[in-house]
Amino acid sequence: MNNQKLFREAYELLPGGVNSPVRAFKAVGGNPIVLTKGRGCRVWDADGREYIDFLASWGPLILGHSHPKVVKAVRKEVEQGMSYGLTNPHEVRLAKLVVEMVPSVEKVRFVNSGTEATMSAVRLARGITGRKLILKFDGCYHGHYDSLLVSAGSGVATFGIPGTPGIPDEIASLTLVIPYNDLEALRNVFEKHGNDIACAIVEPVAGNMGVVPPQKGFLKELRKLTKDYGALLIFDEVITGFRLAKGGAQELFSVEPDLTCLGKVLGGGMPVGAYGGRKELMERVAPEGDIYQAGTLAGNPVAMVSGVETLKELRDTEPYDELEGKMNLLKEGVGSILEDKGIPFRINQIGSMMTVFFTESEVKDFGTAKTSDTEMFSKFFKALLGRGVLIPPSQFEAWFVSTAHEQRDLEEALSRIEDAVKSL
Numbered sequence: 484m485n486n487q488k489l490f491r492e493a494y495e496l497l498p499g500g501v502n503s504p505v506r507a508f509k510a511v512g513g514n515p516i517v518l519t520k521g522r523g524c525r526v527w528d529a530d531g532r533e534y535i536d537f538l539a540s541w542g543p544l545i546l547g548h549s550h551p552k553v554v555k556a557v558r559k560e561v562e563q564g565m566s567y568g569l570t571n572p573h574e575v576r577l578a579k580l581v582v583e584m585v586p587s588v589e590k591v592r593f594v595n596s597g598t599e600a601t602m603s604a605v606r607l608a609r610g611i612t613g614r615k616l617i618l619k620f621d622g623c624y625h626g627h628y629d630s631l632l633v634s635a636g637s638g639v640a641t642f643g644i645p646g647t648p649g650i651p652d653e654i655a656s657l658t659l660v661i662p663y664n665d666l667e668a669l670r671n672v673f674e675k676h677g678n679d680i681a682c683a684i685v686e687p688v689a690g691n692m693g694v695v696p697p698q699k700g701f702l703k704e705l706r707k708l709t710k711d712y713g714a715l716l717i718f719d720e721v722i723t724g725f726r727l728a729k730g731g732a733q734e735l736f737s738v739e740p741d742l743t744c745l746g747k748v749l750g751g752g753m754p755v756g757a758y759g760g761r762k763e764l765m766e767r768v769a770p771e772g773d774i775y776q777a778g779t780l781a782g783n784p785v786a787m788v789s790g791v792e793t794l795k796e797l798r799d800t801e802p803y804d805e806l807e808g809k810m811n812l813l814k815e816g817v818g819s820i821l822e823d824k825g826i827p828f829r830i831n832q833i834g835s836m837m838t839v840f841f842t843e844s845e846v847k848d849f850g851t852a853k854t855s856d857t858e859m860f861s862k863f864f865k866a867l868l869g870r871g872v873l874i875p876p877s878q879f880e881a882w883f884v885s886t887a888h889e890q891r892d893l894e895e896a897l898s899r900i901e902d903a904v905k906s907l
């Protein structure tokens with residue numbers, strides 16, 4: 484079956500033909516593709532077309548597709564058994580790696596997705612502090628949990644409005660939303676509501692409004708204010724964890740949160756999330772403590788070994804400088820191609836993640852990200868796809884490189900991109 488035929492059937496059976504909205508290509512238009520195979524830095528669709536892949540399954544595949552060590556371990560574990568519903572040894576192995584690699588984590592609970600991780604961390608923070616309010620930053624995405632799927636209304640420090648029908652105003656109004664990287668709004672919101680804030684949750688490097696790094700002092704001030712007011716600081720490192728450094732953004736910026744949410748790279752392509760932190764905080768989680776959270780398939784052995792092999796490889800090879808070098812090459816190549824064509828753009832890059840924004844203004848928060856020309860992005864995306872380069876089908880997402888992208892792959896990608904941009 485080919486792409487078109489499969490999608491026609493998918494539309495009948497799945498809302499929008501997909502199990503996660505962005506996959507439907509609604510933000511860029513055109514026909515979505517169905518992927519059937521991935522090897523290294525490349526994927527193939529149901530029509531047999533090949534693409535150099537910078538989507539990387541939205542971030543998990545830091546070692547590329549089907550890394551031999553990961554595949555071998557998964558295969559072996561599947562033969563052994565797929566799920567027990569009681570503790571298996573690989574949960575302990577993965578927990579050890581997480582605690583060793585992530586600076587602020589002493590104890591960890593595994594869940595099945597990033598959404599579950601943030602939802603559970605927020606519950607824990609509310610349980611510990613006995614407070615109701617949550618502070619989040621406009622444009623940061625923390626999964627689709629009600630309290631976190633909230634957008635900013637107008638004004639600077641504001642109570643959130645539901646990001647979708649189905650979330651009661653009463654729930655959204657417990658979430659405060661302020662702009663990312665805005666120190667003044669940050670100080671104001673703590674001055675006004677600080678004693679009622681259970682936690683502040685932040686992407687320490689934003690990846691879901693496109694890549695937006697924290698400006699100097701932003702994370703440090705956030706750490707200081709949360710501490711001063713007795714609120715917990717949650718780093719949502721679902722993208723940045725194990726990607727920007729062994730210990731994620733908290734290692735890179737030397738700021739230690741109280742709780743950390745993990746996902747994506749953690750499972751090496753299998754559905755795994757986690758939340759963790761200092762012992763005295765995590766000891767409040769049931770059954771050791773009184774704050775309930777559970778999961779039938781949490782700590783699934785097949786998913787755990789995928790994570791174990793992925794983290795071991797990252798710990799032992801520390802490929803972070805190499806990954807950054809690769810992304811630099813891509814960034815500079817794409818930059819000069821766009822410049823030659825006279826298309827205005829800004830590229831935000833940190834380590835192995837970047838976003839090409841089609842705007843002339845510096846992008847430092849969601850407001851400035853939204854100055855991007857999404858029509859231009861959509862043309863760019865389609866031209867790339869037509870020439871065998873897969874990037875995320877939205878202006879407001881990150882491109883990723885993996886250890887499987889070799890220099891010659893990047894050169895090939897750049898020559899395809901040059902061709903694509905010429906056609907615009």
Ligand SMILES: *Cc1c(COP(=O)(O)O)cnc(C)c1O
Binds near residue numbers: 595596
């Ligand atoms: C992807 C993502 C999530 C949600 O993870 P899911 O596994 O899709 O539920 C949460 N936070 C951040 C920062 C993410 O990038």
